[in-house]
Amino acid sequence: MQCCSTSVTSFAVSHFCKTTCLLLIVSSEMWKSVLKRFMIAQPSVAKMRVYLTEHMAAVAQDNLQGQCTKGHSCKNSSLFILKQLVDEHASANATDRATDDAVGSATA
DSSP states (O other): OOOSOTTOOOHHHHHHHHHHHHHHHHHHHHHHHHHHHHOOOHHHHHHHHHHHHHTHHHHHHHHHHHHSSTTSOOOHHHHHHHHHHHHHHHHHHHHHHHHHHHHHHHHO
């Protein structure tokens, strides 16, 4: 696997290229291992990441309602993080809606 040109003369650039190449090889081997041991392909992980990113507030809210209730164990640190995720995504969505409304009224 050739990651960088052999004409690179700068030590820093050469070191960066060698490090990058090594990371690509290790990453490739890691994904082969994950697929072999767990039957999870890299594209599936990418799709799951997109889904979780898009639905983070709903997932966090569901966890708050399901796990952080009387009779279920929920650490204070987990409760704090889940509430923070819900709040962050709620404020981000409010900002997005306000921006969409402003753009919509400007174009109308």
